[in-house]
Structures are given as C-alpha cells and as structure tokens.
Amino acid sequence: MISYDLKCKEGHRFEAVLPSMFSDNPDCACGAGTSRIPSRVNTSGMASAGPSRDEMPNTWRGTHSGDKDFVRSWHKKMVKREKLEEKYPELAGDRRPVLAHEGAFEAAPVRAGDALATQMAKETFGSTAKAETKKPKKP
Structure with missing residues (x-):
C-alpha cells in the first residue's frame, strides 16, 4: 500500500492509499478527476x-x-x-x-590497552x- 497526495480539477486536495503505483487515481468526493501531486518535504525534526x-x-x-x-x-x-x-x-x-x-x-x-608495550x-x-x-x- 502506498500513500499518495491527490488534487482534483476543482482544487480539492486529499490523501489516498493505493495498492500499487500502477493503480488508477480515485475520484474526488466532488466527483472530479484527480492527479497525483508531489508530497511536501519535511525539513524539521533532524536528528x-x-x-x-x-x-x-x-x-x-x-x-x-x-x-x-x-x-x-x-x-x-x-x-x-x-x-x-x-x-x-x-x-x-x-x-x-x-x-x-x-x-x-x-x-x-x-x-591504555594498545599493544605497544614492547x-x-x-x-x-x-x-x-x-x-x-x-x-x-x-x-
């Protein structure tokens, strides 16, 4: 299962879990077609x-x-x-x-502990x- 960010033609954004990268995009709740968009990049919380x-x-x-x-x-x-x-x-x-x-x-x-005593x-x-x-x- 892969999580994708999607956006419909009306501008609604949502996330969907799809079984494969080759799966078709689900339609939006408003009924419009969707396309995959890049996920946000998280730059905080660095170790x-x-x-x-x-x-x-x-x-x-x-x-x-x-x-x-x-x-x-x-x-x-x-x-x-x-x-x-x-x-x-x-x-x-x-x-x-x-x-x-x-x-x-x-x-x-x-x-201490090095083998250089000689x-x-x-x-x-x-x-x-x-x-x-x-x-x-x-x-």
Whole structure:
C-alpha cells in the first residue's frame, strides 16, 4: 500500500492509499478527476547527537565564570549524551587515557590497552628485556 497526495480539477486536495503505483487515481468526493501531486518535504525534526565531550567547556572562563544556569545547561546536555552513548557506544569514541604523547609517540599517542608495550619500553628504557627478579634459594 502506498500513500499518495491527490488534487482534483476543482482544487480539492486529499490523501489516498493505493495498492500499487500502477493503480488508477480515485475520484474526488466532488466527483472530479484527480492527479497525483508531489508530497511536501519535511525539513524539521533532524536528528542530532548533540555536543560531544570534547566540546564541553573545561575552563573557568569556558563556564562563564561558573554561571549556574550555564553549568546546569551543560550538565543536562552531558547527561543526555551519556544516555545516548550507552545506547550507541560508537558515539563515545576512544575514552581510554593517553599514556604517552611525546617523542616517538607524538604523532600517534599510546592509549591504555594498545599493544605497544614492547616498543614503548624500547623507546623509554632502550631495551625490551624484562628485569629478572632473584628468588631466594631454598636450603
């Protein structure tokens, strides 16, 4: 079933549900013949994920010197964002802390859980060998 907007020769407009796009147009209530017209385009109600955590103010000036209403509005936005991220985890992005961001890792910071421990040890200590711990000998 397909919904169509129709207009008769007298100027009356109405909507009709037809079984197929090849079905004949129904006559208007006034008895005049009808023709199909384009449906209106709905441009409102666009979806938005809202501001991300990166856009949240993180300085005293950014919060308008701690303005209560401004902070409250951001709190509401972030609570809404948290609920959205729980439902759609892909919106949360990478929330792991940055562990290293200098030297060899300046262009691509190391994050918690990355499999770069060997490379990180080599850059930091010049070696990847683990320190051997001495076990006390049993008499």
